[in-house]
Amino acid sequence: MKITLPPESPMLAKDFTFGVATASFQIEGAVDTRLPCIWDTFCAQAGTIRDGSDGKQACEHVKLWQQDVDLIESLNVDAYRFSISWPRVIKQDGSLNQEGVDFYIHLLDKLNTKGIKPYVTLYHWDLPQHIEDQGGWLNRKTAFLFQDYVEKIVTALGNRVYSYATFNEPFCSAFLGYEIGIHAPGKAKVAYGRQAAHHILLAHGLGMQVLQQLSPNTENGIVLNFTPCYPHTDNPADITAARKADEYMNQWYIKPLFDKCYPDIIHDLAQADRPIIESGDFDIIAQKIDFLGINFYTRAVYEAHPNTLYAQIDMVNAPKTDIGWEIYPQAFTDLLVSLNQAYDLPPIFITENGAAMADKLTDGKVLDTDRIDYYQSHLNAVNNAISQGVNVKGYFAWSLMDNFEWAEGYLKRFGIVYVDYQTQQRTIKASGLAYRDLIGSR
Numbered sequence: 283m284k285i286t287l288p289p290e291s292p293m294l295a296k297d298f299t300f301g302v303a304t305a306s307f308q309i310e311g312a313v314d315t316r317l318p319c320i321w322d323t324f325c326a327q328a329g330t331i332r333d334g335s336d337g338k339q340a341c342e343h344v345k346l347w348q349q350d351v352d353l354i355e356s357l358n359v360d361a362y363r364f365s366i367s368w369p370r371v372i373k374q375d376g377s378l379n380q381e382g383v384d385f386y387i388h389l390l391d392k393l394n395t396k397g398i399k400p401y402v403t404l405y406h407w408d409l410p411q412h413i414e415d416q417g418g419w420l421n422r423k424t425a426f427l428f429q430d431y432v433e434k435i436v437t438a439l440g441n442r443v444y445s446y447a448t449f450n451e452p453f454c455s456a457f458l459g460y461e462i463g464i465h466a467p468g469k470a471k472v473a474y475g476r477q478a479a480h481h482i483l484l485a486h487g488l489g490m491q492v493l494q495q496l497s498p499n500t501e502n503g504i505v506l507n508f509t510p511c512y513p514h515t516d517n518p519a520d521i522t523a524a525r526k527a528d529e530y531m532n533q534w535y536i537k538p539l540f541d542k543c544y545p546d547i548i549h550d551l552a553q554a555d556r557p558i559i560e561s562g563d564f565d566i567i568a569q570k571i572d573f574l575g576i577n578f579y580t581r582a583v584y585e586a587h588p589n590t591l592y593a594q595i596d597m598v599n600a601p602k603t604d605i606g607w608e609i610y611p612q613a614f615t616d617l618l619v620s621l622n623q624a625y626d627l628p629p630i631f632i633t634e635n636g637a638a639m640a641d642k643l644t645d646g647k648v649l650d651t652d653r654i655d656y657y658q659s660h661l662n663a664v665n666n667a668i669s670q671g672v673n674v675k676g677y678f679a680w681s682l683m684d685n686f687e688w689a690e691g692y693l694k695r696f697g698i699v700y701v702d703y704q705t706q707q708r709t710i711k712a713s714g715l716a717y718r719d720l721i722g723s724r
């Protein structure tokens with residue numbers, strides 16, 4: 283089975299980047315050679331992770347990184363997106379942990395030797411626990427600690443990096459982590475979620491200032507996730523509900539970057555739930571970015587509700603992936619086109635897109651044709667957005683390999699490479715071969 287694009291698609295041109303993505307906590311293991319982070323603590327609490335697992339082994343990437351780079355090379359990709367573990371590279375006193383830094387230097391050197399462009403994410407959810415103990419993202423000071431970390435790591439890595447993203451998905455850290463508590467650190471209050479979101483966005487702005495100063499020749503930006511919100515019916519109340527959900531879940535994180543304010547829904551919040559914003563914060567947040575990273579997986583459908591602003595509907599009969607997310611590629615095109623209309627955007631990179639499927643290894647093969655279908659329809663959706671004038675410059679499959687899927691533990695597999703966690707053997711799935719062949723066909 284193949285993945286194809288129309289021969290005239292700009293996605294097949296030389297300047298379009300194809301890559302694969304991972305994140306530190308999800309693949310690294312080797313927790314004893316770094317400081318504890320909030321996900322170590324969260325996993326140790328009963329009932330947080332569906333299979334009771336943790337990140338202690340994960341894909342043992344810290345040990346197996348050399349063969350993993352060879353694996354990445356064998357997929358023909360132009361680029362590899364991974365994240366740096368803050369607790370691996372900065373000690374508790376704020377100084378560099380050279381052993382941790384060396385791990386990333388060796389990784390970067392090998393990628394560069396092979397001509398694979400390193401796209402580095404500076405924060406993919408693994409906040410050092412000692413910083414959480416001081417309030418984490420509820421503490422404004424954490425934004426300045428992040429800025430200090432960025433300054434130190436960017437200096438230490440020198441000219442080895444092609445692109446830096448400050449944050450991966452502030453929505454997830456703030457909303458899932460501090461507002462509803464299904465992610466680390468497991469706090470659950472509206473006011474917490476809103477304050478954490480504000481401090482993460484502030485940290486993004488402070489980090490961007492450092493990046494543009496110390497690393498003007500890398501592509502510097504941020505990665506946001508979007509779950510486009512659709513009304514259940516064309517009833518005006520449902521349309522309003524979907525618009526409000528969109529403002530809360532999606533626009534909250536992008537609007538301040540370009541318009542220096544939060545969306546109108548902030549006025550629907552009780553005064554006590556609104557974030558504390560200091561004067562000048564929006565000027566810091568709205569730094570010029572070189573690119574916008576967009577992660578897309580699914581859409582959500584909403585209806586009006588008498589007691590809340592909106593209520594999400596489960597689309598019972600719709601096609602879904604193994605994690606229960608609806609497969610609805612049209613939302614990807616709609617999202618890109620609408621963002622392009624709403625904001626004056628820099629070039630866009632699709633920094634994550636992919637699907638969890640119940641993969642089985644049989645006779646040394648994984649025939650994940652459902653995942654191939656997902657990639658085919660979603661690459662088509664990106665191509666359609668490009669033909670409607672959206673400037674998309676790259677696409678990264680999530681994920682390079684099966685890994686620790688946060689609250690789902692190891693039960694959900696997003697890889698285009700299969701990982702046998704008993705033996706740590708990697709096997710390229712049919713989707714990985716199809717992706718490799720698409721990239722090779724250019």
Ligand code: GBH
Binds near residue numbers: 305
């Ligand atoms: C990303 O998060 C992460 O960056 C990555 O680390 C992770 O492994 C990957 O995705 C897969 O989860 O309840 O139907 O409305 C994506 C997080 C996924 C959060 C979709 C919102 C809405 C699903 N987003 N989700 S639904």
